[in-house]
Amino acid sequence: MNSITDLIRKEIETISLDASRSNVGKVTMLADGVARVEGLSKVMYNEMVEFPNDVLGIALNLEEDSVGCVLLGDTSSLKEGDDAKTTGKLLSVPVGMGLLGRVVDAVGRPIDGKGSIESDEEYSVERIAPGIIPRKSVDQPLQTGIMAVDSMIPIGRGQRELIIGDRSTGKTTIAIDTIINQAKINKQGEQSGKEGFRPVYCIYVAVGQKNSNVARTIKVLEETGAMEYVTIVSAPAADNPANQYLAPYSGCAMGEWFMENGRDALIVYDDLSKHAVAYRQISLILKRPSGREAYPGDVFYLHSRLLERSARLNEDNGNGSLTALPIIETQMGDVSGYIPTNVISITDGQIFLETDLFNKGIRPAVSVGLSVSRVGSAAQIKAYKKVAGKVKLELAQFRELAAFSQFESDLDVATKARLDRGARIVEMFKQTAFNPIPVEIQTAIMWGMQNDFFDSIDVDQISNAVSSLKDFLGTQGKEVCDEIYQTGKLEESTEQNLRSTLENWKRTFA
Amino acid sequence: MSSNVRVNKIADLLLSHSLDENGRVEEDKISKILKDLRLNPPPQHIEILKRLAFLVRRHISTYQGTLEYMGGDGGELAERFCQKDFIKSKSTEIKSNETTSLIAGFKLKIGDDVYEDSISNRLNNIRKALS
Numbered sequence: 001m002n003s004i005t006d007l008i009r010k011e012i013e014t015i016s017l018d019a020s021r022s023n024v025g026k027v028t029m030l031a032d033g034v035a036r037v038e039g040l041s042k043v044m045y046n047e048m049v050e051f052p053n054d055v056l057g058i059a060l061n062l063e064e065d066s067v068g069c070v071l072l073g074d075t076s077s078l079k080e081g082d083d084a085k086t087t088g089k090l091l092s093v094p095v096g097m098g099l100l101g102r103v104v105d106a107v108g109r110p111i112d113g114k115g116s117i118e119s120d121e122e123y124s125v126e127r128i129a130p131g132i133i134p135r136k137s138v139d140q141p142l143q144t145g146i147m148a149v150d151s152m153i154p155i156g157r158g159q160r161e162l163i164i165g166d167r168s169t170g171k172t173t174i175a176i177d178t179i180i181n182q183a184k185i186n187k188q189g190e191q192s193g194k195e196g197f198r199p200v201y202c203i204y205v206a207v208g209q210k211n212s213n214v215a216r217t218i219k220v221l222e223e224t225g226a227m228e229y230v231t232i233v234s235a236p237a238a239d240n241p242a243n244q245y246l247a248p249y250s251g252c253a254m255g256e257w258f259m260e261n262g263r264d265a266l267i268v269y270d271d272l273s274k275h276a277v278a279y280r281q282i283s284l285i286l287k288r289p290s291g292r293e294a295y296p297g298d299v300f301y302l303h304s305r306l307l308e309r310s311a312r313l314n315e316d317n318g319n320g321s322l323t324a325l326p327i328i329e330t331q332m333g334d335v336s337g338y339i340p341t342n343v344i345s346i347t348d349g350q351i352f353l354e355t356d357l358f359n360k361g362i363r364p365a366v367s368v369g370l371s372v373s374r375v376g377s378a379a380q381i382k383a384y385k386k387v388a389g390k391v392k393l394e395l396a397q398f399r400e401l402a403a404f405s406q407f408e409s410d411l412d413v414a415t416k417a418r419l420d421r422g423a424r425i426v427e428m429f430k431q432t433a434f435n436p437i438p439v440e441i442q443t444a445i446m447w448g449m450q451n452d453f454f455d456s457i458d459v460d461q462i463s464n465a466v467s468s469l470k471d472f473l474g475t476q477g478k479e480v481c482d483e484i485y486q487t488g489k490l491e492e493s494t495e496q497n498l499r500s501t502l503e504n505w506k507r508t509f510a
Numbered sequence: 511m512s513s514n515v516r517v518n519k520i521a522d523l524l525l526s527h528s529l530d531e532n533g534r535v536e537e538d539k540i541s542k543i544l545k546d547l548r549l550n551p552p553p554q555h556i557e558i559l560k561r562l563a564f565l566v567r568r569h570i571s572t573y574q575g576t577l578e579y580m581g582g583d584g585g586e587l588a589e590r591f592c593q594k595d596f597i598k599s600k601s602t603e604i605k606s607n608e609t610t611s612l613i614a615g616f617k618l619k620i621g622d623d624v625y626e627d628s629i630s631n632r633l634n635n636i637r638k639a640l641s
Contacts, residue, residue: 008640019627024619039622054638064518065564085624 023086025067027051030078033071033240034285037084040067046126048087053077056107057084058091058242061286068286070242072107090126093250094119095257099231100201103218106235106243106250123253125246129308136314138348141379142200142266142323145181145436146174148366148429151388151446152395153351156379157200157264158312158321162343164328164335165353170364171327172213173433174351175268176220178325179204181436182266183226188438194486200323201258202226203267205233205251207244208274220434237274244278252309255322259311262318267310271327272303276339293338300342307346335370349373363430368395383490384439387446391425398422424454427462440484441473447490448502457509468509469502477501517554521561525569534573535566568621573602575620578609580628591618 025039035057043049049057049069055078061068069084093108098118105111138156155161155178163171182200189197204221206214214234221227231254235247248269258265269275276299283296291297303326310324326347328340333355335344344350349372357365377385401419405411411419428449431437437445445466448454457465473481480497484490490498528539543562552558577588588604602620609617615628 019625020631022624022626023622024624025622041622 022088025084027078027080027082027084028066030075030080031285032281033075033242034282035069035071035075035078035084037067037069038065040084040086043067043086044090046090048089048091049084050087051078051084052082056091058246060282061288070245070282070286071240072242072246073240075240090124091246092122092124093253094121095123095254096121099254101228101230103232103234104250106233106239106247108250108254111234121257123257125249125253127253127256127309129305130311130313130317134311134313134317136312136319137378138312138321138375139378140264140312140321141381141384141439142178142264143181143185143439144174144178145184145438146177146364146431147437147442147445148364148431149174149351150380150384150439150442151429152368152392153349153366153371153373154375154377154379154384155323155325155373156312156375157323158310159349159373159375159379160307160310160324160326160347161373162326162328162347162350163353164330164340164344164350165365166330166333166355169353169355169358170433171329171353172217172270174353174364175204175270175325175327176217177434177436178266179221179230179268180224180226180434181438183224183229184436184438186229187225188485192485198264199229200264200266202230203233203251203255203265204230205235205248205267205269207235207247207269207271208237208278209234209270211236211238224434241278241281244275245282248272248275248306252306252322256309259313259320259322260318262320264321264323266323266325269306269324269326271329272343273327273329273339276302295338299339300346303339303343304346307343348375361430362426363433366429368392368399381439381443381488383443383484383488383494384446386490387443387450390450391446394418395422395425398425420455420459421449423459424457424462425449427459428454428466430463437470438481438485440481441470443484443490444473444477444481444498444502445469447495447498451499451502453502453506465509469505472505472508473501476504517557517561520552520558521565524558524562525565528566529569535570540566572621575602575604575618577604577606577616577618578612579606579616580609580612581614587616 023040023042025037027035028038029036040049040059043059043062045059045062047059049059051057055071055073055075057069057071059067059069091107094117096119102110102114102117103112108117110117138158140157142155142157143150144155163174165171179202182202186199189199204217214236218232221230233247233251235243251267255265255267276295279299279302280295284290284294288296307324307326310322312321313319326343328343330337330340335352352367352370353365354367357367380388397418401415402422405419428445448469454462454465480494480501483494483497524543528535528543530536547555577591579587585606588606591604611630613629617624617626617628
């Protein structure tokens with residue numbers, strides 16, 4: 001009993017009971033999560049405003065006579081004439097390790113029923129992106145575990161790589177695979193005690209998603225054991241547009257904590273098309289002038305200020321990083337839409353997913369021609385760089401030759417060899433969802449492809465062969481894989497070991 | 511010039527003509543302005559009057575405060591507040607009312623600014639912190 005009263009007494013002692021000064025106004029209009037308030041002459045831009053029944057809002061439009069506020073939470077109890085008062089605080093969210101394994105809403109409140117968040121630090125939702133001086137170029141890999149991506153479109157820590165494609169082409173799957181792969185790498189690194197190992201923590205921001213989709217994502221992450229490294233920020237379709245607008249910034253603030261504390265983090269924004277739509281809705285109700293496709297004039301700034309916050313910091317600033325994987329949904333494969341072109345120009349490359357490839361069963365449906373990573377091979381380990389260097393060119397040549405070969409009956413030997421190799425590479429890149437492949441196994445498989453180990457296998461058997469080789473490398477080829485993992489290089493002796501391992505596998509597979 | 515800007519400009523001008531030497535709105539001047547407008551109504555007459563009403567209301571609230579208090583002498587409290595630095599105009603009028611819902615303490619409102627030190631406010635802060 002005494003301990004309980006002591007606890008309450010201590011809590012009360014921390015509460016400020018001084019005379020308060022605030023600036024007040026009156027609600028003159030309410031519509032779709034937006035309130036117009038007369039008064040509030042001293043409110044700051046982006047300041048939190050308090051409404052009756054503990055409803056909070058953010059001042060977004062400061063005009064001569066009134067203030068436009070977006071409302072967070074349940075607004076059904078508010079009415080015209082209600083008082084609104086300033087709080088003197090900018091919107092902040094809890095940050096830190098206590099958020100890992102948790103599902104929170106756009107303002108950082110837990111929604112997973114696991115109790116309160118253990119965090120004693122808060123970060124403002126809107127923060128200025130790191131400047132030029134504290135940054136460093138991207139040179140450390142962030143492996144997705146997807147062979148088609150890691151070999152041809154490598155992603156580095158601190159990079160912003162857009163995942164773009166039509167609906168149901170596997171955009172979220174690539175992001176979730178990447179998160180699962182980070183968890184696998186984290187566990188492997190922590191167990192092996194590898195020198196200089198840095199785990200990657202993940203934040204998944206769901207904007208405008210169906211609740212059932214978010215629940216499915218959580219289930220996948222829990223089943224694969226990745227949830228302990230992940231924070232999910234959810235602003236589903238049922239949430240008000242203000243929360244959907246804020247969620248990416250909240251998630252980014254949580255990721256920035258890792259970056260500023262010398263850790264590495266990955267953030268997935270799923271997706272920014274819906275984020276732009278939520279912002280358009282708010283802007284139209286706030287009567288901001290609209291431009292192309294009715295988006296407000298600052299829709300580019302909406303995404304550029306968010307994605308610029310992802311960076312790789314130099315050693316003087318803790319050497320942390322925040323990698324961003326924004327997702328954009330296109331309509332009928334049109335990448336020249338307003339929001340897609342904006343985000344393409346902001347990011348450091350894009351993974352373009354094609355509906356046709358997806359329907360042909362080539363999954364992940366990565367379009368080699370339209371996908372690019374501006375960081376390039378700087379974000380690959382040496383061993384992988386050695387085996388994957390030519391693959392994008394080979395695949396591009398295959399696509400070109402395959403188109404022409406339809407009209408030719410007789411093909412020369414060299415052309416036929418290129419077509420055969422290309423068809424095998426396409427098969428090799430096929431991968432099931434939520435099944436990322438460790439980089440050392442990817443290296444061994446790619447090495448096998450480059451060294452003709454798959455040439456004698458029928459094209460329709462390549463997927464089975466890759467799967468069989470993967471299992472073989474996980475058991476009998478573990479030694480050579482460990483060597484690649486530890487050194488990150490493909491020395492002559494390693495290649496010899498790899499050759500003998502693959503010869504052994506080939507005998508068993510045949 | 512858009513019509514809104516024009517209305518705002520005219521209303522601003524009318525407000526400045528309705529102030530006395532202490533910067534307060536003078537009833538006689540307002541009556542004269544209203545009479546003149548009635549005799550020679552300008553375009554958007556009603557919009558101008560609505561805007562003028564808004565500006566007058568906002569201006570008056572900057573030098574007319576309300577003091578809600580519970581316990582002590584309200585008149586004396588209001589006089590003491592008038593001497594404080596945070597009240598810019600020394601000619602501010604403060605009307606005081608006894609308000610039982612405060613339990614004890616005061617709540618002073620001048621313009622958009624509210625200064626409060628009351629038991630009800632403290633209890634409210636505790637409720638928010640503990641919820």
